[in-house]
Every structure is written in C-alpha cells, then in structure tokens.
Amino acid sequence: MQKLFTRKSLxxxxxxxxxxxxxxxxxxxGISIGSLSIPFSTIIKILFSAWLGLPLxxxxxxxxxxxxxxxxxxxxxxxxxxxxxxxxxxxxxxxxLLKNALADPYxxxxxxxxxxxxxxxxxxxxxxxxxxxxxxxxxxxLFGLATLALVLLFTRAVERQMSVETIILAGIIFGAFxxxxxSLMIALTGEELRQIIAxxxxxxxxxxxKYTVLLLPFFLLGVVLLLLNARELNAFAFGEAAALxxxxxxxxxxxxxxxxxxxxxxxxxSVSGTIGFVGLVVPHMVRLVCGPNxxxxxxxxxxxxxxxLVLADLLARxxxxxxxxxxxxxxxxxxxxxxxxxxxxxxxxxx
Amino acid sequence: xIDVLEVNNVSYRYQxxxxxxxxxxxxxxxxxxxxxxxxxxxxxTLLKLLSKELSVQSGSITVNGRPLPSFSHKEWARFAAVLPxxxxxxxxxxxxxxxxxGRYAHQHRLLPMWTEEDEQAVDAAIHEVGLTEKAGxxxxxxxxxxxxxxxxxxxxxxxxxxxxLDEPTNHMDITQQLHLLNQLVRSAKExxxxxIAIFHDMNIASLYCDRLLMxxxxxxxALGTPEELMEPALLHSVFQSPVNKQAHPTVxxxxxxxxxxxxxxxxxxxxxxxxxxWTTMDDCIAITAAEPLKVLSSALVGSGFQWATHFVNRxxxxxxxREDAELEMKQYLRKRGLPxxxxxGMMTAVDIHDAVCIYEKxxxxxxxxxxxxxxxxxxDAAHAWKRKQFEQKIGxxxxxxxxxxxxxxxxxxxxxxxxxxxxVKALYEENVLDPETNTYATGTSTDCIVIAATQTGTAFxxxxxxxxxxxxxxxxxxxxxxxxxxxxxxxxxxx
Numbered sequence: 001m002q003k004l005f006t007r008k009s010l011x012x013x014x015x016x017x018x019x020x021x022x023x024x025x026x027x028x029x030g031i032s033i034g035s036l037s038i039p040f041s042t043i044i045k046i047l048f049s050a051w052l053g054l055p056l057x058x059x060x061x062x063x064x065x066x067x068x069x070x071x072x073x074x075x076x077x078x079x080x081x082x083x084x085x086x087x088x089x090x091x092x093x094x095x096x097l098l099k100n101a102l103a104d105p106y107x108x109x110x111x112x113x114x115x116x117x118x119x120x121x122x123x124x125x126x127x128x129x130x131x132x133x134x135x136x137x138x139x140x141x142l143f144g145l146a147t148l149a150l151v152l153l154f155t156r157a158v159e160r161q162m163s164v165e166t167i168i169l170a171g172i173i174f175g176a177f178x179x180x181x182x183s184l185m186i187a188l189t190g191e192e193l194r195q196i197i198a199x200x201x202x203x204x205x206x207x208x209x210k211y212t213v214l215l216l217p218f219f220l221l222g223v224v225l226l227l228l229n230a231r232e233l234n235a236f237a238f239g240e241a242a243a244l245x246x247x248x249x250x251x252x253x254x255x256x257x258x259x260x261x262x263x264x265x266x267x268x269x270s271v272s273g274t275i276g277f278v279g280l281v282v283p284h285m286v287r288l289v290c291g292p293n294x295x296x297x298x299x300x301x302x303x304x305x306x307x308x309l310v311l312a313d314l315l316a317r318x319x320x321x322x323x324x325x326x327x328x329x330x331x332x333x334x335x336x337x338x339x340x341x342x343x344x345x346x347x348x349x350x351x
Numbered sequence: 352x353i354d355v356l357e358v359n360n361v362s363y364r365y366q367x368x369x370x371x372x373x374x375x376x377x378x379x380x381x382x383x384x385x386x387x388x389x390x391x392x393x394x395x396t397l398l399k400l401l402s403k404e405l406s407v408q409s410g411s412i413t414v415n416g417r418p419l420p421s422f423s424h425k426e427w428a429r430f431a432a433v434l435p436x437x438x439x440x441x442x443x444x445x446x447x448x449x450x451x452x453g454r455y456a457h458q459h460r461l462l463p464m465w466t467e468e469d470e471q472a473v474d475a476a477i478h479e480v481g482l483t484e485k486a487g488x489x490x491x492x493x494x495x496x497x498x499x500x501x502x503x504x505x506x507x508x509x510x511x512x513x514x515x516l517d518e519p520t521n522h523m524d525i526t527q528q529l530h531l532l533n534q535l536v537r538s539a540k541e542x543x544x545x546x547i548a549i550f551h552d553m554n555i556a557s558l559y560c561d562r563l564l565m566x567x568x569x570x571x572x573a574l575g576t577p578e579e580l581m582e583p584a585l586l587h588s589v590f591q592s593p594v595n596k597q598a599h600p601t602v603x604x605x606x607x608x609x610x611x612x613x614x615x616x617x618x619x620x621x622x623x624x625x626x627x628x629w630t631t632m633d634d635c636i637a638i639t640a641a642e643p644l645k646v647l648s649s650a651l652v653g654s655g656f657q658w659a660t661h662f663v664n665r666x667x668x669x670x671x672x673r674e675d676a677e678l679e680m681k682q683y684l685r686k687r688g689l690p691x692x693x694x695x696g697m698m699t700a701v702d703i704h705d706a707v708c709i710y711e712k713x714x715x716x717x718x719x720x721x722x723x724x725x726x727x728x729x730x731d732a733a734h735a736w737k738r739k740q741f742e743q744k745i746g747x748x749x750x751x752x753x754x755x756x757x758x759x760x761x762x763x764x765x766x767x768x769x770x771x772x773x774x775v776k777a778l779y780e781e782n783v784l785d786p787e788t789n790t791y792a793t794g795t796s797t798d799c800i801v802i803a804a805t806q807t808g809t810a811f812x813x814x815x816x817x818x819x820x821x822x823x824x825x826x827x828x829x830x831x832x833x834x835x836x837x838x839x840x841x842x843x844x845x846x
Contacts, residue, residue, distance in 0.1 A: 099439065235452050237441035244404055245435075246509065247428025247456030292443035 015290055019303040023081070026307035030077035030314050031069060035321065043069060071208070079212045080204045080313040080327075081306035082219050083272045084282075086264040088305020091279030092286070092297050093226050093261040096233040097254065098164045104280035105265035107168060108258070109175030113147025114140045114269040116178045118199055122192050123185045137214055137270040144266025147174060148258065162254065163240065201326035202273035204313055211271040218267035225260030226298055229253055233294040277331040278305055278312075281339045288342050308335070355380040355545050356401075356513065361410035363396055370396045371569045373410070380512075383539060383546045385560035387553060387580075389590050392566040394549045395517060401547060402433045402515050414513075428456035431513040432506035434499070436521045446493070446501045447486045450477055453508030476508040477501075480534055496527030503531065507538060514539065516548035520555070532559055557581055557604050565589055581605040623717040623755045624710060626805070635665040635687075636703050638721065640803075643693065644753065647763040648801040652680050652696030656763075661694040662801060663687075664723060664749050666703045697749045697799045701725035705838040707831045711823050715809045718820070719753040720827045724835035726778070729792035731785040738787050748774060748794060748835075750828060751801040756820065757810040758802075766802045766814040766824055773825040774798075777832035 032038050046069045049056035056066070090105040098107065105111060117140040120126065128135040155162050155170045186196055226233075232253040235243035244250050265279070282305040283297065290296045309331070316330045356378040363371040370393045378384045386394045399405045400412065403424065412419040414430065422430065432453070441449070453476065454469040477486050480500040485493065490501060499519060506514060519535070520528035536559055539546050550556035556563060557577035565573040565580055567589045573580050580586075583596050597606045628639045643658040653659055663684065673679050680696050701723045711718045725747055730738070750770055758766065775793045785792045814821045 231452075231455060231458075234441075234444070234448070235455060237439075237444065238449070238452070239439040241404060241433075241435060242438050242452075244424065245402060245428065245433040246452050246505070247425040249424045287443065291445075291448075292441065293448055 012296060015296065015300060019300050019307075023303040023307040026310045026314075027077050027081060030080065030310040031073040033314055033318060034073065036065075036068065038065060038069065038073075046070065047074075075207065075209045075212055076204055076313070077310050079207050079215065079271065080310045082212065082215050083204060083268045083275065084278050084309025084312075085302040085306035086215070086219055086222065086268040087275065087279035088282040088286075088301040088308070089223060089226055089298055090261040090264040090268075091305075092283035092294070092301040093229075093233060093257055094279075095283055096292075096294055096297075097236050097257050097261075098168055099237065099239070100164075100168065101284070102280075103168070105261065105268070106175070106274065106276075106279070108148065108151055108171035108262065108265075109173075109178060110144045110147050110151075110171075110262045110265045111269045111274050112175045112178035112182070113150075114144035114266045115200065115274060116181050117141075117143025118270065118273070119182050119185050119196050122196050122199065123189055125192075134210065134214065137211065140270035141218070141266050144262065144269060147178070148262040148266070150174060152255065152258065162251065164254075167258070198326070199273045202275035202328040203324075204272050204309075204327060205317070205324060207271065215267050215271050218263045222260045222264035222267070223302065225256055225263070229257050229260070230294040230298055233257065233298075234292075237292060237294075273328075275309070275328045275331060277328070277335045278309055281335050282308055285339055285342055288346050355382075355414065356547075357411075357413045358397075358401075359411045359413070361397070361400060361407060361412060363393070363400060363405065363408050369569060371400075374564075374566075374571050375410075376564055376571070376574055378545055378547060380545055381540075381543045383536065383548070383559060383561045385556040385563040385577075386547065386549045386566065387551075387556055387563055387589075388566035391568070392589075393569040394566050397566070398433075398515055398517050398547070398549055402431065403427050425456045428509060428511075430511060431515055432509040432511035433515045433517070434503055434506050434519045435517045436519065438502055442489075442491055444490050445487050446477065446482055446490055446504075447473065449490050449501055450486075450504045450508050453505040456509060472508050472510060476504040479507060479538060480504045494527075496523050496531065499523065499527075499531055500534065503535065503538075512545060514544050514546045514548075516546065518549050518551050521551070528555065553581065553586070554606055557606070558599075558602065577604055622712075623719055623753060623805075626755075627719065627753060629708075631703065632687075634667075634703070635663050636706055636721070636723075637687070637689070638662040638751070638753075640753075642805070644803040645758075645806045646695055646801060646803045647767065648695050648803075649799050650695045650697045650801055651677055651799075652684065652691065653694060656760075657693075657695075659693045659695045659803070661689050662751055662803065663689065663694060663696045664703060664706070664721070664751070665696065665698050667698050667700060669700045669727075671698070671700070695801055695803075697751075697801070699723050699725065699747050699749050700727070701747065701749075701839060702842060705835065705842060707835040707838065709827050709831045711827050713819065713823060716754060716756040716811075716820060718755070718823050718827060720824075720831050721751040721753075722748065722828070722831040722835045724748045724832055725839050726783045726792065726795060726836065728795040728797060729778070729783050729785055730794060730796050731788055731790040732793040734785065734788040734790050747797045747799065748832065749799045749801075750774065750832075751803065752824060752828070754802070754804040754811075754820070756804055756808050757806050758804045758814065759810075759812050762811045762814040762820075763802050763804075765818075765821065767800055769814060769816055769821045769824045770800060770802075770828045772816070773828040774832050777829050777836065781833060781836045783836070 028040050028043060031043050032040060042065065045056060046066050048054045050070055087105050094103040094105060094107055095101060118136050121136045121139050126135055131138050151170045151174050155166050159166045186193065189196060232243065232248050235246055235248045240250050283301045286297055286300045286304055290300055312330045312334065313327050315334065316325045316327045319325060358374055358376050361371060361374045374397060386397060388394045396405065400407055403419065407419060450473050454472060457469065477483055480503050482497065482501055482504060485497065490498060493501060520531055523531065532555065538544065560577060562576055563580045564571060572589055573585055581596055599606045626641050630637045640660045643660050646653065646659045647656050648654055665683065680698065681691050684691050684694050684696055703723060706721055706723045708721050728747060752766065752770060778793065779791050783792045784790065811818065811820050814824060816822065816825055
C-alpha cells in the first residue's frame with residue numbers, strides 16, 4: 001500500500017518537473033564546479049548571451065570565463081548528459097523488451113562490437129583519410145550496428161519467431177566472442193595498452209563539441225524510436241503472446257525497439273567507452289519511484305540517467321583533482337550504494 | 352444470423368509433425384463454442400491459428416467471408432480478444448494500466464491520444480469483472496483468480512466480437528473457475544459475443560458451451576451439442592479412458608465421470624462371500640464389504656444411490672417412535688464406530704437373529720440376499736387408501752441383495768421391481784393379510800430394500816424377470832422371505 005501511496009501522491013506532471021529540475025541543476029553544477037568555480041548566475045548569463053545574443057558586460061564574465069564555459073565545461077557536461085541519458089533509456093528499453101531485470105545496454109553485445117571497433121583503431125593506429133580524429137567513434141559505431149545486425153540475423157536463423165530468450169543468448173554469444181577479441185588485442189599490444197584500457201574504462205573528458213555533434217543524431221533517432229514504442233513496451237511486459245493479442249505487430253516493434261536501443265548504446269559507447277552501471281541501475285531506480293509504465297519510465301530514465309552521469313563525471317574529475325578517476329568506477333561507487341538504499345527501503349515497505 | 356467464423360480444411364504442421372488435419376467448422380454469432388480433446392490433440396494449435404499467433408498453412412479461416420491473413424494485427428485485435436491460460440505477471444503494473452493495454456488496437460494514430468471513450472471502456476471492463484476497488488493495485492498482488500479476471504477485463508476492453516479462451520480456468524480452484532466462467536458467459540450474452548474456448552474439463556465444457564468440437568490426434572472426431580457429444584463410447588475412444596454419463600441434478604446437461612483403472616479387485620479374485628463379512632451383534636446385523644459397493648436403497652441412512660462399505664440392519668423395540676429417527680440412527684452408527692457417510696442403515700422390530708441369508712453362485716455372477724421379515728404392520732398396497740391412518744410401527748421386511756456384477760441404473764431399478772414382486776408372492780403364499788381390509792397384504796408400511804453391486808465383472812443392462820440375474824433375484828428373495836416369515840411366526844407363537 002505504501003508504494004501505491006507514493007505513486008498516487010505524485011502526479012505525472014510533478015514527476016517530470018522534479019526530474020527536469022534535477023537534470024538542470026546537475027548540468028549547472030557540472031559547469032560550475034572545477035578548478036575554477038563559476039557561480040550559477042554567471043553561467044546563465046553566459047549561456048543567454050551565447051544563445052539568445054543578450055549583451056554580456058565584461059564585469060559579469062571575462063572572456064576567458066566564457067571560453068571555459070562554452071568550449072570546455074559545457075561540451076563536457078552535455079556529452080556526459082547525452083551518454084548517461086542514452087544508456088539509461090536503452091537500458092530501460094532492453095529490460096522491458098527482454099523481460100529481464102539483469103538486461104542492460106551491453107546485454108546484446110552491441111557495446112562489445114563497438115569496443116572491438118575502437119580497440120582495433122587504437123591497436124592498429126588507423127586513421128581514415130576523411131575522418132581524421134573522428135575515425136575511432138565512426139568505426140566504433142559501425143561495428144556496433146554491424147553487431148546488432150549479426151545478432152538479429154543469427155537469432156532469425158535459429159528461430160523464425162525470434163523469441164527474447166534466443167535474442168539474449170545470441171547477444172551473449174557474440175558479446176563473449178568480441179570480449180575475447182578485445183582481450184586478445186590487449187594481450188598482444190605494447191605501447192597502446194594504457195590508451196586501450198583508458199578508453200575501455202570510459203571517459204567523457206576532452207571530447208569537445210565534435211563528439212557531441214556526432215552523438216546527437218543517433219541520440220535523437222534512438223530516443224524517438226523508443227518513445228514511440230512506449231505502449232508496445234508495456235504490452236511486451238506481459239509477454240510476447242499477450243502483446244500480439246492486444247494487436248501489437250510483435251516482430252516489427254521488437255526490431256524497432258532493438259534498433260533504437262542499440263543505436264543509443266552503440267553511439268554512446270563509441271564516444272565515451274563502456275561506462276557501466278548507468279544503463280542497468282538508473283532504470284531500476286526510476287521504476288522504484290514511478291512504476292514500470294514505459295510512458296513515464298523512458299523520459300524519466302533519460303533525465304535521471306543524464307543527470308546521474310553528469311554528477312558522476314563531476315566527482316570523477318574533482319575528488320583527487322587535478323587527476324581524474326575513470327568515470328565508470330565512480331558510477332558504480334556511488335550508484336551501487338544508492339541503489340542498495342532504495343531497494344532496501346522498498347523491500348522493507350512491502351513487508 | 353450471419354456466420355461469424357468459418358474454418359475450412361485447416362491443416363497445420365510444425366517442422367516434422369503434423370498436428371491438425373483438415374479441420375472444418377463454422378461458429379455462429381453469439382455462440383459459445385468449446386474445443387475439447389486430450390493433450391496433444393491440436394486444440395491449442397487451432398486456437399493459435401485463430402488468434403493469428405500462427406499463420407494458416409493450408410485451408411482457410413474467414414470472418415464474414417474475409418480471410419484471416421488480410422486482417423492486420425491491430426484490426427484483428429479489435430475483432431478478437433484472447434484470454435490464455437496464464438499471462439506472465441508483469442511486475443508493478445496496476446490493474447488499470449493492465450486493462451488500458453486492451454485499448455491499444457483502438458488507438459491508431461502516430462501519436463496516440465487517450466480518449467474519453469478509451470477511459471470509459473477501461474472503467475466499464477474493470478467494473479464488469481468486479482475489480483473496481485482493486486483498480487489501483489499492482490497486478491502481482493492479486494490472487495490467481497483475480498488476476499485472470501483482470502486479464503478478462505483487458506480482453507473486454509478491446510471491445511471484441513470474438514473471445515478466444517485457452518483453458519482460462521486452468522490454474523484455479525473450483526470456486527474461482529465458476530466465478531470467472533459465470534462472469535464470462537454473462538458478458539458474452541449481454542454483448543452478443545462469440546466465444547471459442549478450449550476446455551479440459553468436460554463437465555465445465557458441457558455446462559457452458561452451446562456446441563463442442565472434439566479433437567483427437569489433430570483430427571475432428573465429433574462436432575455437436577454437449578448432449579450429442581457426451582457419449583461414453585465416443586469419450587472413451589477420444590480420451591482412452593472409460594467414462595460414465597449421468598444427468599446433472601438441476602441443469603439439463605450431461606455430467607461425466609472418468610473411471611479409474613482398477614487392478615483385479617478383491618471381488619474378482621475371491622468372490623462375494625470373501626468380500627463380505629457378517630457380524631451379528633446383540634441388536635444389529637452388520638455386513639462389511641472389503642471394497643465399496645454401489646448401492647440403491649430406501650434405507651433410513653444412505654438412501655438413493657451411493658457407494659457404501661457397511662450395511663446395518665438394526666433391531667429396535669416395538670415402540671420405538673422418534674421424530675428424529677435418522678439423526679438418532681446416525682448417532683447409533685457413530686457409537687458403533689461405523690463410518691456414517693458410507694453406511695447403509697435400516698431398522699426393524701424383528702429379532703435380527705431370525706435373519707435369513709441365501710447365497711447363490713452362478714457362472715457369470717453370484718448373489719447374496721439377507722432378509723428379515725415381520726408382518727405386524729402388513730398392508731395391501733392396492734387397498735391402502737381405505738385405511739384411516741397408519742400407525743408408524745417399525746415393521747417390516749428388510750431386504751439386502753448383494754450382487755457380484757456391474758449394473759446399469761436400469762438394472763438397479765429392475766432389481767428393485769423383481770425383488771418386490773417376489774416378496775409379494777411370498778406374502779401371498781404365506782397367507783399374510785392386511786388386518787384392516789382383510790385382503791392379501793403386499794408388504795408392510797415400512798419395508799426397506801437395498802441393492803448393492805460390486806460394479807466389477809459381468810455387466811447387466813437389465814435385471815427384469817426374464818434375465819438370468821432377475822430370475823435368481825426373484826427366486827432367492829421369494830425363498831428367503833418365506834423362510835424369514837416362518838421364523839418370525841415361530842418366534843411369535845413361541846413367546
């Protein structure tokens with residue numbers, strides 16, 4: 001009954017408002033805190049002047065401050081936000097479609113595929129003529145998409161119905177194989193070891209706007225695809241047969257959802273490496289608060305996942321500054337206890 | 352009335368195994384159509400074809416002439432709703448959110464809007480299955496029966512014309528089953544829904560369905576009303592199990608009982624005398640059967656048809672007269688340590704030591720008759736109406752006939768007739784008169800009869816006077832009654 005109470009007492013609108021506020025504040029915090037502290041008001045003025053052309057007096061913000069905000073801090077928090085949002089939404093969708101609490105964006109092996117692409121680029125020092133420094137994310141994202149296609153083709157070859165169990169198994173098979181390939185390259189490498197490990201642990205540092213721009217179209221496409229399938233995801237929660245019975249075109253919707261979630265995952269991995277935990281746990285935490293309805297779960301996971309990664313990145317770069325910790329370590333270090341606490345309280349209430 | 356659904360020569364095979372062969376049937380609007388068959392008979396496959404979970408391989412399924420494959424999934428969901436055996440309980444969804452999914456097929460724009468009509472359909476469906484108060488509860492907190500009702504509400508929210516049910520009550524106890532099915536039939540009748548349902552319980556199917564299709568190994572073996580289909584021979588061949596058919600006590604539908612396979616019973620191994628144990632106590636005769644016998648009797652305790660292991664003929668004093676005789680008799684039985692629910696209990700004022708017992712062994716069967724007779728109460732049935740009043744005395748001629756054989760209901764009734772006729776003849780020859788009318792008595796006012804059969808061994812369809820068993824019943828009862836009367840008179844004259 002307690003849970004019912006919490007769910008009833010918060011209207012959907014107020015849940016959105018809270019989540020949006022949390023996201024905005026975390027973005028501001030991310031920009032504000034660093035080797036040089038910048039007050040919120042200054043940040044807002046700088047943003048307004050940059051976007052809306054409002055005049056900015058030199059007293060408010062010197063030029064170097066504008067540079068720091070616009071060229072260093074803002075792209076970093078935006079990238080962190082987009083990556084966190086991508087992983088959380090993809091995780092929510094995978095968990096809903098695969099009906100598996102342990103599913104996360106990495107379950108289908110798309111991330112392993114993308115990683116293989118990235119590690120290959122570092123291992124062989126490849127630089128494609130047209131893309132330059134963009135080579136790594138582009139190769140990586142192509143590998144991610146190819147992996148999805150492989151997994152789906154293999155699943156379909158095994159079983160025409162493409163049941164979720166078969167999809168998960170196929171994903172695990174390909175994921176394991178690609179992980180082994182990565183380990184193989186790590187074992188054979190010499191000079192690039194540190195670079196590969198650093199990339200694998202994940203980071204959103206020093207990427208600038210270019211990576212954000214690369215991620216953005218995939219992000220938008222993936223999120224729109226998944227939001228359009230929120231009702232179908234609810235239907236899938238009752239099993240594929242039940243979804244079919246209420247009129248869902250199961251095969252088409254399943255492929256749409258898998259594609260959307262994989263686009264988000266592949267793109268996120270290609271720009272930031274494999275950052276763990278966000279995609280697994282943020283959807284669970286959001287579910288504890290708002291229930292399993294995907295019409296609410298997906299947008300809220302987006303906002304909270306983004307905010308979560310911005311804050312994790314903030315911690316990663318400030319705790320032992322000027323050195324930076326790998327962001328993947330931080331997500332788990334703060335995420336696990338947070339989840340444990342929420343889970344504990346929820347189970348206690350149920351008794 | 353239009354034919355709503357036509358299934359024509361539908362066959363289906365999974366990779367190597369053919370599961371349906373040329374199924375053809377038509378279901379009319381408003382009909383409740385049942386599909387019956389043992390496991391593996393193809394009934395679930397047939398339903399999956401109807402729900403579009405599987406696509407038709409050969410033959411055709413049409414709705415009002417339009418072939419099934421031409422319906423999109425959404426179109427079909429607006430026409431037909433499915434209630435399966437079980438649905439994975441999606442964790443955390445409320446009843447209302449679950450039922451809302453039923454409106455999926457009715458929202459067909461790119462950005463679906465939740466309309467007033469949707470809201471009303473959902474509320475009405477939840478109300479219809481009686482879950483309005485639980486609309487906000489999580490689905491996994493409901494009981495199995497309530498959960499299935501929530502899924503029924505979802506199916507109803509689809510506003511379908513056709514409901515497809517796959518053993519919808521499989522995991523419920525009998526109360527929940529009836530509750531759900533009553534609800535279902537009521538909704539179906541109110542909304543003129545057509546229902547196609549798989550049932551595993553033939554009695555439930557027979558109670559609720561207008562027509563039934565019986566499948567066996569993928570082939571349709573029978574199609575018709577429950578009355579037509581519930582034939583023991585047909586069911587035996589379909590379910591490979593012997594079946595017995597009876598009338599429902601209050602509804603004009605047949606009831607069926609499967610018969611368990613029994614090993615060679617004690618009776619067949621040993622015969623009637625070894626099966627029955629006779630004990631004479633100071634005030635009663637108790638006969639105990641090693642295995643239950645099927646009994647038709649007019650006894651004070653255990654009247655009508657029932658299965659019994661104990662048969663008691665109790666001697667009471669001549670002035671025993673109690674309103675609550677049955678209750679008192681039950682207490683008496685309980686005091687004697689007898690299982691009341693499987694005991695046939697009679698009373699007599701006659702000294703039970705004068706009971707006559709005759710055993711007759713034939714090739715095909717054996718028969719054992721136990722008679723006590725007293726005629727202090729003798730009555731001529733033909734002239735009983737002339738008597739002003741009956742004194743309720745415990746009188747009487749009590750007959751117990753044990754038969755080693757299988758009797759039909761008709762044979763039981765004829766056994767009663769034959770025994771009664773033989774008794775009348777014995778009374779006539781012993782010159783027993785009705786003291787008031789001074790005519791030959793045909794019995795006493797409180798006579799009692801028990802016909803008990805093992806229901807194993809030779810089958811007897813009839814037990815009239817022309818049949819071998821009837822002839823033995825007649826002769827044995829005649830002889831036993833005469834002997835019992837002689838003993839009765841001897842004791843009376845002696846005292």
